[in-house]
Amino acid sequence: xxxxxxxxxxxxxxxxxxxxxxxxxxxxxxxxxxxxxFLGPNGCGKSTTIxxxxxLLTPSAGSATVLGLDTRKDAEALKQKIGYMxxxxxxxxxxxxxxxxxxxxxxxxLKKDDRKAxxxxxxEEFNLSDRSKQYAGTLSGGQKQRLALAAATLHRPKILFLxxxxxxxxxxxxxxxxxxxxxxxxxxxxxxVSTHYMDEAARCHNLAILDQxxxxxxxxxxxxxxxIDSQVIxxxxxxxxxxxxxxxxxxxxxxxTQLGVRLRVxxxxxVDGAVELIRGNLKQANVGADVEAVFPDLxxxxxxxxxxxxxxxxxxxx
Amino acid sequence: xxxxxxxxxxxxxxFLQLGRDRLTFGMIVGIPLIxxxxxxxxxxxxxxxxxxxxxxxxxxxxxxxxxxDLRATQVIDLKHRAANLQELESLLDAxxxxxxxxxxPDFDRRVLAGDRPPAQLLVDGTDPIIxxxxxxxxxxxxxxxxxxxxxxxxxxxxxxxxxxxxxxAVNIVPGLVGVILTMTMVLFTxxxxxRERERGNLEFLINTPVKTPELMLGKIFxxxxxxxxxxxxxxxxxxxxxxVPIRGEYLHILMASLLFIATNLALGLLxxxxxxxxFQSMQMTFFILLPSILLSGxxxxxxxxxxxxxxxxxxxxxxxxxxxxxxxxxxxxxxxxMWDELLALAVxxxxxxxxxxxxxxxxxx
Numbered sequence: 001x002x003x004x005x006x007x008x009x010x011x012x013x014x015x016x017x018x019x020x021x022x023x024x025x026x027x028x029x030x031x032x033x034x035x036x037x038f039l040g041p042n043g044c045g046k047s048t049t050i051x052x053x054x055x056l057l058t059p060s061a062g063s064a065t066v067l068g069l070d071t072r073k074d075a076e077a078l079k080q081k082i083g084y085m086x087x088x089x090x091x092x093x094x095x096x097x098x099x100x101x102x103x104x105x106x107x108x109x110l111k112k113d114d115r116k117a118x119x120x121x122x123x124e125e126f127n128l129s130d131r132s133k134q135y136a137g138t139l140s141g142g143q144k145q146r147l148a149l150a151a152a153t154l155h156r157p158k159i160l161f162l163x164x165x166x167x168x169x170x171x172x173x174x175x176x177x178x179x180x181x182x183x184x185x186x187x188x189x190x191x192x193v194s195t196h197y198m199d200e201a202a203r204c205h206n207l208a209i210l211d212q213x214x215x216x217x218x219x220x221x222x223x224x225x226x227x228i229d230s231q232v233i234x235x236x237x238x239x240x241x242x243x244x245x246x247x248x249x250x251x252x253x254x255x256x257t258q259l260g261v262r263l264r265v266x267x268x269x270x271v272d273g274a275v276e277l278i279r280g281n282l283k284q285a286n287v288g289a290d291v292e293a294v295f296p297d298l299x300x301x302x303x304x305x306x307x308x309x310x311x312x313x314x315x316x317x318x
Numbered sequence: 319x320x321x322x323x324x325x326x327x328x329x330x331x332x333f334l335q336l337g338r339d340r341l342t343f344g345m346i347v348g349i350p351l352i353x354x355x356x357x358x359x360x361x362x363x364x365x366x367x368x369x370x371x372x373x374x375x376x377x378x379x380x381x382x383x384x385x386x387d388l389r390a391t392q393v394i395d396l397k398h399r400a401a402n403l404q405e406l407e408s409l410l411d412a413x414x415x416x417x418x419x420x421x422x423p424d425f426d427r428r429v430l431a432g433d434r435p436p437a438q439l440l441v442d443g444t445d446p447i448i449x450x451x452x453x454x455x456x457x458x459x460x461x462x463x464x465x466x467x468x469x470x471x472x473x474x475x476x477x478x479x480x481x482x483x484x485x486x487a488v489n490i491v492p493g494l495v496g497v498i499l500t501m502t503m504v505l506f507t508x509x510x511x512x513r514e515r516e517r518g519n520l521e522f523l524i525n526t527p528v529k530t531p532e533l534m535l536g537k538i539f540x541x542x543x544x545x546x547x548x549x550x551x552x553x554x555x556x557x558x559x560x561x562v563p564i565r566g567e568y569l570h571i572l573m574a575s576l577l578f579i580a581t582n583l584a585l586g587l588l589x590x591x592x593x594x595x596x597f598q599s600m601q602m603t604f605f606i607l608l609p610s611i612l613l614s615g616x617x618x619x620x621x622x623x624x625x626x627x628x629x630x631x632x633x634x635x636x637x638x639x640x641x642x643x644x645x646x647x648x649x650x651x652x653x654x655x656m657w658d659e660l661l662a663l664a665v666x667x668x669x670x671x672x673x674x675x676x677x678x679x680x681x682x683x
Contacts, residue, residue, distance in 0.1 A: 051682060054525055055681070056521070056524065056525060056680075056681055056682045057681060057682050057683045058681060058683055075680070075681075076527070076529075076680075079525060079526060079527045080527045082525075084522075084525045086518065086521050086522060088518045088521075089518070090517075090518040090519055090520075090521050090522035091519070091522060092331065092335065092519060093517070094334075094335050094338050094339070095331065095334055095335065099331075099334060103327055103330070103331050104526070106323060106324070106326065106327035106330075107324055107327045107328070107526045107527070107528050108526060108527060109320040109323050109324060109527070151522075
C-alpha cells in the first residue's frame with residue numbers, strides 16, 4: 001500500500017456550511033513522495049479541503065482516500081499516519097518546547113527509548129536545542145513554526161498536511177522552511193502545503209489553484225503556464241499610469257497588472273497579433289513603451305484562470 | 319498499554335499546566351478558605367443577644383426573678399426598661415429592639431391562677447429566625463417555688479441530638495464541602511476544555527490518535543486530586559476553627575467525596591461540550607451552582623420546601639451528597655445505610671460522562 005502511486009485521491013469532494021459552498025466538487029490526485037501545493041486567496045477553501053483530508057471535517061459529498069484509507073470511515077486509523085500543522089499555532093503555549101514535544105511523542109505512543117531519542121533529534125534538526133526550556137508562547141514566529149513542524153513530523157508520518165505554514169514568518173525563515181520540506185520529501189514523505197505566495201507555489205512539484213471552493217487548474221508550475229488560455233504581453237512604459245489608462249480601453253484585454261514600471265497584460269490566446277495590437281493602442285495614445293510577448297508565470301496563470309472563470313460565471317448569469 | 323500511555327500523556331500535560339496557572343491554583347486554595355470563613359463566622363442562625371425592651375408593671379419579687387431568668391438564657395439583651403406599653407411598642411416600631419416583654423400589674427395573680435399566660439412577648443416577626451428564637455423564651459418556667467413545683471410541663475419535649483450547643487457551623491461546614499466542590503470542580507473542567515478550543519489546541523489534539531474517553535479521563539484525573547485537597551482543607555479548618563466533630567469513618571467520607579467529585583467533573587465535561595467560550599461555560603456553571611446552593615438542603619431544610627422545589631432538588635447531585643456527608647460527619651452514619659444516595663450519585667456520573675463522551679466529537683463539524 002505504501003508503494004501506491006497516489007498518496008491522496010479525492011473525487012467530487014464538497015463541503016457546505018449552510019448555504020455557503022466552501023469546497024465544490026474538488027478532484028485531487030497527489031503523487032506519493034511529492035510536494036503538492038494548494039494555491040489560492042484567503043477563503044478559497046484551502047483549509048477546509050485540508051481538514052476534510054485529515055478527517056477533521058466530514059465531506060458533504062464526494063469522497064477521499066488518504067494512504068488507501070477512507071477519510072470518512074477510517075479517520076481514527078489515519079491519525080497515526082498523518083501529520084497536520086494548523087494555520088494558527090496550536091501547541092501549548094504554557095508548556096516548554098521540550099514538554100510540548102514530549103507530549104506529542106507520548107500521545108503518539110512512540111516506544112520509550114525512541115521517545116527520548118526522537119525529541120532530541122528533532123530539537124537539533126529544527127535548531128531548537130537551546131530553546132528547549134523556553135515556553136512555546138514566548139517563541140518568535142519562526143521558532144513557533146519550526147516547533148509546529150517538528151511536532152507534526154515527530155511520529156514520522158507518511159503524509160504531512162501544512163496549512164499556510166509560512167504566513168507568520170520572515171523571508172529567511174521561509175527559505176529555510178522550504179529547504180526542510182524538500183529534505184522531508186526526499187526521505188519519502190508526501191507533503192500537501194497550502195499557500196498564497198506565488199514563489200512558494202512555484203517550488204511545488206505539482207499544484208492546484210483553488211478559487212471560491214473550485215479547483216480551477218492543476219499541474220506542474222511549468223505545465224500550468226503552458227496550458228492557460230491566455231497570452232502574456234509585457235509592457236515597459238515611461239509612464240505606466242498613462243499606458244494603463246490607454247490599454248484599459250482595449251476590450252480584448254482581460255487584465256492588466258502593474259509591477260513597477262512594467263505592465264503585465266493578459267489577452268485570450270485566440271487574439272492574433274496581440275503585440276501589434278498593443279503597440280498600436282499605445283502609439284495612438286502617444287505613450288512610449290517596449291512591448292514583448294513573454295512566458296506566463298504563476299501569477300499570470302492565477303490571474304488568468306480566476307478571471308476567465310469569473311467571466312464565464314458572469315456570462316452564465318446574464 | 320497504548321491507552322494508558324495516552325491517558326498518562328494528557329494527565330501529565332494537565333498537571334504541568336495547572337502548576338503554572340497561578341489564578342486557578344489560587345482558587346483551589348482560596349475558595350475553600352474564603353467560603354469557610356464567610357459561612358462559618360458570618361452566617362449564624364443560632365441567634366443570641368437579641369435587643370429587648372421590657373415593661374414590668376407588676377414590679378414584684380416574682381416578676382423581677384422571672385426577668386432575671388429570661389436574661390440568663392442569653393437569648394435576649396435587655397437594653398431598655400420602658401415605662402408603659404405605648405413606649406414599648408414605639409421602641410419596636412423604631413426598630414430599636416426586636417423583642418418586647420410585657421409583664422402586667424396582675425402578674426403574680428396570673429401565675430397563681432394559671433388560667434391566662436402571665437406575660438406577653440411582642441416579637442418583630444419580619445425575620446422568621448427571630449420569631450423562632452423568641453419561641454424558646456416561652457418555655458421559661460415561672461413559679462413561686464421552683465424547688466417544689468415541677469416546671470410548666472409541655473406535651474412534647476425536645477432533645478437536641480448531634481448538635482447540643484445548637485451551633486450553625488456544625489451544619490454549615492459539612493454542607494460547604496459539597497458547595498465548594500460543586501463550584502470549583504464543575505467550573506475547572508468546564509473551562510479546561512473550552513479554553514483549549516479557544517486557544518486552538520483542540521484542533522491539534524483531535525488530530526492525534528488520542529481517543530475521546532482517554533482525553534476525558536486524562537483531563538479529569540488531576541482535578542480529582544485537587545478536589546481531595548479541597549476536602550482536606552475544609553474539614554481540617556472546620557475541625558480546628560469551628561470544632562465541627564467528625565463522627566463517621568474517614569474512609570466513608572473519602573468514598574462519598576470521590577464519587578461526588580467524579581460526578582461534578584463529568585458534569586463539567588458535559589458543559590464544556592456545549593459551551594463555545596470560557597464565558598459561556600462560566601454562565602452554565604452558575605446555572606447549576608445557584609439551585610444547588612439554594613435547594614440542596616445546604617441553606618434551607620429539604621423537608622420545608624414545596625414539592626416542586628423538592629423534585630428539582632432530587633436531580634441535583636449536591637442534594638444527595640449533602641445527605642451523605644452530613645450523615646457521615648455529624649451522625650456517624652455508615653455509608654452503606656445511605657446506599658440509595660450513593661446510587662443516585664453514581665447514576666448521575668455515568669449519565670453525564672456518557673453524554674459528554676458522546677457529544678464530544680473528534681471532528682470540527
